Amino acid sequence: MDSTIFKNIRGSNTRLILFGLLALIAGIAALVLTTVPYFVAKFTGPVPISMKELVSTEVNFIQPLYFREVTGEEMFDSGYYYETYDSDTGAVTNTDYFGLLYLGSDRFLLVRTEDRVDEGQTTYVGSLTTISDEIQRDMIDDLRRELGADADTIQFLPVMLDTRDSEIFWYVGAAIVAVQILFGVRGVVLFLQRTNDPYKHPALKKLGRYGDVRMVVDSIEQDLALQDEVIGKNLHLTRNWVVFISGGNIQATRYSDLVWLYKHT
Incomplete structure (x- = not known):
């Protein structure tokens, strides 16, 4: 860990x-x-x-x-x-x-x-x-x-x-x-x-909206290890995720959701 x-x-x-x-x-x-x-x-x-x-x-x-x-x-x-x-x-x-x-x-x-x-x-x-x-x-x-x-x-x-x-x-x-x-x-x-x-932390529990928390965290971590473009101090752009990590606050959005949002606005 x-x-x-x-x-x-x-x-x-x-x-x-x-x-x-x-x-x-x-x-x-x-x-x-x-x-x-x-x-x-x-x-x-x-x-x-x-x-x-x-x-x-x-x-x-x-x-x-x-x-x-x-x-x-x-x-x-x-x-x-x-x-x-x-x-x-x-x-x-x-x-x-x-x-x-x-x-x-x-x-x-x-x-x-x-x-x-x-x-x-x-x-x-x-x-x-x-x-x-x-x-x-x-x-x-x-x-x-x-x-x-x-x-x-x-x-x-x-x-x-x-x-x-x-x-x-x-x-x-x-x-x-x-x-x-x-x-x-x-x-x-x-x-x-x-x-x-650790999965009882509210920041990780929020990731449960994408499925099993452990699997979601593993997916994000794998992407961070393979490809991690950092913008500023806290924003991470990976192959499949946009991740914001700061002071116990972890927010993640899949690129597929961002594309869907773009197409419907």
């Missing part, structure tokens, strides 16, 4: 398995790193976390700590908010607010909320995540400049509690991950089937 057609089929199968494995690995990684931890945390309920744990907690952008409950002593409205604009109309589409939850011992935790900061509320549930460079630059650093010398006496924790409701996003994300994994599995299964039986 070292022929022109089967080389093309093997190349197509190689691309298929690479795509399938990539989709499968990426889907499983997303499932393990984000989707599963989120829903496990959601259905097991919020986990209280102390200031001591907060100080020593390390999180990253890919793996926040979901559904953590933090209770402080006082809540302060930072006066900062983040607006999202419609790129076409310039209208404000969303506004997030930022509060500073005082935990004691001159330590503050940044809290991001969908609603205006309620300074009477001291318990919040959300995801502990990293503080983006933008928020660090435009808010934390700005606050430190305003505080001046007093900034050295307080500590802003390097994590943020994001209390925004993103449940719909996670359900949509879980559906996308599931579809991605299914595509990956399908790619692997098709690769195994087509490797075991």
Whole structure:
């Protein structure tokens, strides 16, 4: 099976398995790193976390700590908010607010909320995540400049509690991950089937309109071996066939059919 057609089929199968494995690995990684931890945390309920744990907690952008409950002593409205604009109309589409939850011992935790900061509320549930460079630059650093010398006496924790409701996003994300994994599995299964039986490749199955696929392929291959005039990179003119071969796409037409078509037009 070292022929022109089967080389093309093997190349197509190689691309298929690479795509399938990539989709499968990426889907499983997303499932393990984000989707599963989120829903496990959601259905097991919020986990209280102390200031001591907060100080020593390390999180990253890919793996926040979901559904953590933090209770402080006082809540302060930072006066900062983040607006999202419609790129076409310039209208404000969303506004997030930022509060500073005082935990004691001159330590503050940044809290991001969908609603205006309620300074009477001291318990919040959300995801502990990293503080983006933008928020660090435009808010934390700005606050430190305003505080001046007093900034050295307080500590802003390097994590943020994001209390925004993103449940719909996670359900949509879980559906996308599931579809991605299914595509990956399908790619692997098709690769195994087509490797075991190359004639199951759709490009070869289409040749079945000329008769038995194996006989048709043998006829084309014999012609390619005996007389093959190549036009461009992909078009082959043989004694009995006009063949187009490119990237897993194989199309063939007999000269007799072309003559018949010419006579009837």
